[in-house]
Amino acid sequence: MLKVEKLNKYFGAFHVLKDISLEIEQGEIVALIGHNGAGKSTLIHCLTQVHGIDSGEIVYDFDRKKIYDHISVQFQENYYEDNGKVYDICKLYKKLTKSKKNIDEVLSQFDLYEKRNLLVKHLSGGQKQRLSILLTLFNSPKIIFFDELTTGLDPVARREIWAMIRKINKEENVTIFLTSHFLDEVEFLADRLFVIKHGEIVLEGRIKDLLDQYSKDDKWIEIEVTSGADKLKFLPFERVSEKGDVHRFKVEADREYAFFEFLVQNHIVFQNVKIKQMTLEEIFIQIGGYAMNDEGDIVNG
Numbered sequence: 583m584l585k586v587e588k589l590n591k592y593f594g595a596f597h598v599l600k601d602i603s604l605e606i607e608q609g610e611i612v613a614l615i616g617h618n619g620a621g622k623s624t625l626i627h628c629l630t631q632v633h634g635i636d637s638g639e640i641v642y643d644f645d646r647k648k649i650y651d652h653i654s655v656q657f658q659e660n661y662y663e664d665n666g667k668v669y670d671i672c673k674l675y676k677k678l679t680k681s682k683k684n685i686d687e688v689l690s691q692f693d694l695y696e697k698r699n700l701l702v703k704h705l706s707g708g709q710k711q712r713l714s715i716l717l718t719l720f721n722s723p724k725i726i727f728f729d730e731l732t733t734g735l736d737p738v739a740r741r742e743i744w745a746m747i748r749k750i751n752k753e754e755n756v757t758i759f760l761t762s763h764f765l766d767e768v769e770f771l772a773d774r775l776f777v778i779k780h781g782e783i784v785l786e787g788r789i790k791d792l793l794d795q796y797s798k799d800d801k802w803i804e805i806e807v808t809s810g811a812d813k814l815k816f817l818p819f820e821r822v823s824e825k826g827d828v829h830r831f832k833v834e835a836d837r838e839y840a841f842f843e844f845l846v847q848n849h850i851v852f853q854n855v856k857i858k859q860m861t862l863e864e865i866f867i868q869i870g871g872y873a874m875n876d877e878g879d880i881v882n883g
């Protein structure tokens with residue numbers, strides 16, 4: 583339903599999107615992840631014609647002149663009036679999109695009927711987010727773009743939003759393109775993933791395939807070294823972290839034995855061994871070329 587070929591975008595001399603190519607099928611949920619400033623919002627802006635592009639092609643399976651009849655966008659900031667009432671904003675959207683949807687029904691569907699006479703600024707974060715998702719549906723879009731779907735929401739509200747997105751996707755066969763910083767969200771919702779780094783797509787694939795491909799191979803082995811730590815630097819394994827006496831290494835599945843053999847042969851004394859598979863988050867960080875700081879935040883690689 584959407585094909586992008588060699589899209590390039592500059593802001594002045596700054597080359598923000600570099601040769602982006604991707605294809606999305608009708609009914610898919612795809613996620614775009616990447617560090618702050620990687621170019622996620624800019625790509626959404628280009629795909630939704632908020633920004634022009636400098637080269638490349640964007641082809642939808644509908645006439646791009648009527649793009650806003652077929653797409654909806656929920657940006658990071660909401661552009662509707664905070665001082666308006668929930669019902670009035672729905673009415674405005676219905677009118678603007680010449681929608682046949684019944685406002686009361688849609689509000690009930692999104693559990694906002696009771697709140698219809700409240701000012702938007704008096705809604706909670708989760709309710710506001712539900713409203714902004716609801717508003718994207720008035721024009722019965724073929725594809726909806728969500729920029730940072732659940733940023734700022736608590737865990738319960740996030741899960742409610744996920745359920746809503748799944749429902750919209752299933753029941754109305756709407757294609758969903760979302761950006762997110764949360765890999766649990768991506769894993770739960772998306773069929774496919776694109777990783778963008780410094781304006782380039784560095785990885786794409788079905789979530790399940792990526793998991794199968796990457797998680798079976800590597801493990802972390804964590805040891806607390808009580809003597810001989812100075813010899814660890816000769817260990818032919820990548821040390822991924824070191825906190826006090828606790829050292830963590832990346833070890834390929836078939837080299838576990840070699841790892842411990844090296845420790846014993848070099849008289850490195852250790853205790854508290856922990857072995858674990860890489861988590862989804864760690865896999866993505868590795869394949870996306872990112873790094874994780876001590877607090878567990880993703881930082882640019």
Ligand SMILES: Nc1ncnc2c1ncn2[C@@H]1O[C@H](COP(=O)(O)OP(=O)(O)OP(=O)(O)O)[C@@H](O)[C@H]1O
Pocket residue numbers: 593596598616617618619620621622623624625
């Ligand atoms: N209108 C603009 N003029 C100049 N530079 C811009 C403009 N909009 C974005 N940029 C720059 O383009 C880069 C990509 O920004 P963008 O907002 O697309 O990143 P992002 O991946 O969505 O980041 P975040 O996760 O922080 O929302 C950043 O370096 C940003 O400063």
